[in-house]
Amino acid sequence: MTRRVTVRTQSISLRLDMRVLGLLGALGVATLLALTLSVGRGDFPIAPLEVLSTLTGAGDEATRFVVLELRLPRALTAVLTGIALGIAGAIFQDLARNPLVSPDIIGISAGASFAAVSLIVLGDTSGVISVPLAALGGAIAAGVALYLLAWRGGVQGYRLVLVGIGVAALLHAGIDYVFTRGQIFQVAEAYVWLVGSLNARGWEHVWPLAGALAVLLPLALALGRQLEVLQLGDDVARALGIGVERARLALLAVAVVLTGIAVSAAGPIAFVAFIAPHIARRICGTVSPSGVLPVAAATGALLVLSADLIGRLAFAPNGVPVGIVTAIIAAPYFLLLLRRANLLGATG
Amino acid sequence: MTEPLLQTAAVTLAYDERVVVHELDLVIPQGMVTAVVGANGCGKSTLLRALARLMRPRGGSVLLDGASIATLPSREIAKRLGILPQSPLAPDGLAVEDLVGRGRYPHQTLFRHWSAEDEAAVESALAATGTSELRARPLDELSGGQRQRAWIAMTLAQETEILLLDEPTTFLDLTHQIEVLDLLDDLVDAHGRTVVMVLHDLNQACRYADHIVAMRDGRIHAAGAPGDVVDAALVQDVFGLQARVIDDPVTGTPLCLPTGRRADATNRRRARSTGPDPRPSGAEADRQA
Ligand SMILES: Nc1ncnc2c1ncn2[C@@H]1O[C@H](COP(=O)(O)OP(=O)(O)OP(=O)(O)O)[C@@H](O)[C@H]1O
Ligand SMILES: [Mg+2]
Numbered sequence: 001m002t003r004r005v006t007v008r009t010q011s012i013s014l015r016l017d018m019r020v021l022g023l024l025g026a027l028g029v030a031t032l033l034a035l036t037l038s039v040g041r042g043d044f045p046i047a048p049l050e051v052l053s054t055l056t057g058a059g060d061e062a063t064r065f066v067v068l069e070l071r072l073p074r075a076l077t078a079v080l081t082g083i084a085l086g087i088a089g090a091i092f093q094d095l096a097r098n099p100l101v102s103p104d105i106i107g108i109s110a111g112a113s114f115a116a117v118s119l120i121v122l123g124d125t126s127g128v129i130s131v132p133l134a135a136l137g138g139a140i141a142a143g144v145a146l147y148l149l150a151w152r153g154g155v156q157g158y159r160l161v162l163v164g165i166g167v168a169a170l171l172h173a174g175i176d177y178v179f180t181r182g183q184i185f186q187v188a189e190a191y192v193w194l195v196g197s198l199n200a201r202g203w204e205h206v207w208p209l210a211g212a213l214a215v216l217l218p219l220a221l222a223l224g225r226q227l228e229v230l231q232l233g234d235d236v237a238r239a240l241g242i243g244v245e246r247a248r249l250a251l252l253a254v255a256v257v258l259t260g261i262a263v264s265a266a267g268p269i270a271f272v273a274f275i276a277p278h279i280a281r282r283i284c285g286t287v288s289p290s291g292v293l294p295v296a297a298a299t300g301a302l303l304v305l306s307a308d309l310i311g312r313l314a315f316a317p318n319g320v321p322v323g324i325v326t327a328i329i330a331a332p333y334f335l336l337l338l339r340r341a342n343l344l345g346a347t348g
Numbered sequence: 349m350t351e352p353l354l355q356t357a358a359v360t361l362a363y364d365e366r367v368v369v370h371e372l373d374l375v376i377p378q379g380m381v382t383a384v385v386g387a388n389g390c391g392k393s394t395l396l397r398a399l400a401r402l403m404r405p406r407g408g409s410v411l412l413d414g415a416s417i418a419t420l421p422s423r424e425i426a427k428r429l430g431i432l433p434q435s436p437l438a439p440d441g442l443a444v445e446d447l448v449g450r451g452r453y454p455h456q457t458l459f460r461h462w463s464a465e466d467e468a469a470v471e472s473a474l475a476a477t478g479t480s481e482l483r484a485r486p487l488d489e490l491s492g493g494q495r496q497r498a499w500i501a502m503t504l505a506q507e508t509e510i511l512l513l514d515e516p517t518t519f520l521d522l523t524h525q526i527e528v529l530d531l532l533d534d535l536v537d538a539h540g541r542t543v544v545m546v547l548h549d550l551n552q553a554c555r556y557a558d559h560i561v562a563m564r565d566g567r568i569h570a571a572g573a574p575g576d577v578v579d580a581a582l583v584q585d586v587f588g589l590q591a592r593v594i595d596d597p598v599t600g601t602p603l604c605l606p607t608g609r610r611a612d613a614t615n616r617r618r619a620r621s622t623g624p625d626p627r628p629s630g631a632e633a634d635r636q637a
Contacts, residue, residue, distance in 0.1 A: 008464070013461065013463040013464075014459065015461065097437075228450060228453075231438065232438055232447075233433075233437035235436065236436050238400075238422070239431045239433075240450065240451070241426030241427070287439045287441040287442050288442075288446055
């Protein structure tokens with residue numbers, strides 16, 4: 001078939017999926033366009049060309065400040081958050097063998113939220129532990145709890161889902177409880193955080209995200225090869241020489257931390273981790289993680305960035321948080337999926 | 349004397365508390381086809397899974413070249429021993445070609461995942477199973493038999509010297525059953541592979557196996573060349589079935605003809621419509637004997 005191209009030298013031999021590469025290119029260009037647009041629009045409009053020239057070092061002081069200090073870090077946070085959520089969602093869905101799973105549903109985001117909300121409402125946000133750090137810690141703690149509770153001589157996909165739903169329910173109850181204990185001012189602040197927002201994100205949000213992704217992204221893509229084999233079930237994976245439990249634990253850990261850093265940077269932005277892998281599978285025309293993981297990352301980035309842009313432009317001057325826009329985008333997609341499932345069901 | 353390629357030493361297999369296979373000693377003859385037969389639930393799949401270290405024995409061990417497979421690196425075993433489980437899983441939408449390619453996993457690394465050998469192995473596995481034309485089709489849109497052949501191709505692409513197959517011919521039409529069995533025969537003949545398969549069709553087992561292992565309740569009831577071990581008594585003991593065993597007119601191997609009650613019923617019906625038929629049925633003759 002022509003969509004695959006083989007590259008062989010002395011020490012490497014790779015097979016590249018041209019469709020996946022093409023999609024990554026197209027999504028990359030689209031993201032760049034959205035980024036330019038996002039950085040240009042606002043109370044202080046800047047023409048796209050001026051944005052580009054400012055990014056390459058030109059421009060006056062005021063423009064430079066608006067572009068480099070205010071808007072670029074926000075847009076980059078959106079891109080990086082989307083990458084992390086897209087990959088995390090794809091990994092969770094494959095591990096659970098269930099395309100309806102996402103970190104929101106199995107309690108990872110809820111762990112981050114519970115920790116962050118507790119800190120905002122009951123704690124001291126100016127202390128050593130910042131809200132992002134609390135959120136990351138909460139996600140990891142929820143991931144560990146999920147793994148231990150689901151473990152029964154190994155972690156089966158369906159147990160991951162059932163136990164995860166339980167963990168999520170418990171944590172949401174915890175969040176509600178925290179709200180009843182707080183002052184109205186802190187509760188309001190926590191609420192805004194819970195929706196998922198990119199307001200006032202600066203370089204202090206970008207750098208940790210970028211650093212973590214520099215490690216986690218290659219790791220996730222490398223583990224994608226094991227995920228590919230795990231898709232064939234534990235028996236076949238073991239027969240093909242994979243340490244099944246170890247591989248699953250590594251993948252789970254990577255997905256949990258990816259979720260954790262995304263939520264800690266922008267709050268639990270709804271549905272991105274759920275939808276990005278779906279779109280990726282659809283446009284890739286394959287279910288192989290080697291194609292789906294990178295495309296889900298690129299899709300997630302474009303999704304979060306455009307949702308933030310829409311939230312700022314369509315609801316100017318105050319804008320709405322990005323999490324509300326992603327939820328609005330997700331609703332019709334959900335219905336579309338359901339319709340497709342119904343059609344399939346009807347025709348056998 | 350050299351160590352047998354694959355054998356079990358007093359292996360005991362259990363699910364939770366239920367012991368399914370009891371202290372079983374088995375030597376798999378190298379470079380031959382071994383067929384495991386027995387009634388439903390007697391432990392055939394369990395034994396095969398243990399041979400491929402998919403489950404850990406409760407007691408005893410499985411030895412590959414005399415070394416316990418529990419102590420060997422998983423990837424090294426995967427290069428030498430492949431298994432097709434009874435009901436494998438695949439995600440919806442997975443293309444046949446991608447499934448077969450995954451059989452190459454133990455031979456690949458991150459940056460060497462599509463060598464000329466990989467490509468050749470996948471192509472010949474597709475060709476051997478007649479799935480080349482199906483390569484781009486998603487697995488979940490194939491017929492049961494086509495899917496089974498794709499899975500067999502995945503196992504072949506692994507290119508292991510030992511092949512374990514759990515009911516490789518289920519879902520296949522008669523032509524494809526014979527094709528798959530002939531293919532396995534060729535692998536043994538031309539490449540010196542060792543094949544162990546679970547078969548439900550005793551006659552096919554007798555034809556294609558050099559060595560038959562008949563299991564009953566988690567124990568080996570009899571093992572040996574089909575001509576030596578398969579007779580009416582064995583069929584009665586292992587399957588609880590009355591049968592006549594004759595020589596297969598094509599291959600000379602044992603051919604099992606279950607008695608059943610069908611002949612009696614035919615006779616009764618014929619008697620009802622045309623009056624009494626003096627001929628005794630085969631079944632009655634067997635029972636009188
Ligand atoms: N995962 C499992 N958990 C518990 N018991 C099991 C499990 N798998 C099999 N068993 C039990 O172990 C026994 C042997 O099962 P096994 O699958 O080995 O039988 P088999 O000989 O392959 O049967 P069949 O011809 O139906 O495939 C059966 O009694 C079965 O109920
Ligand atoms: Mg079985």
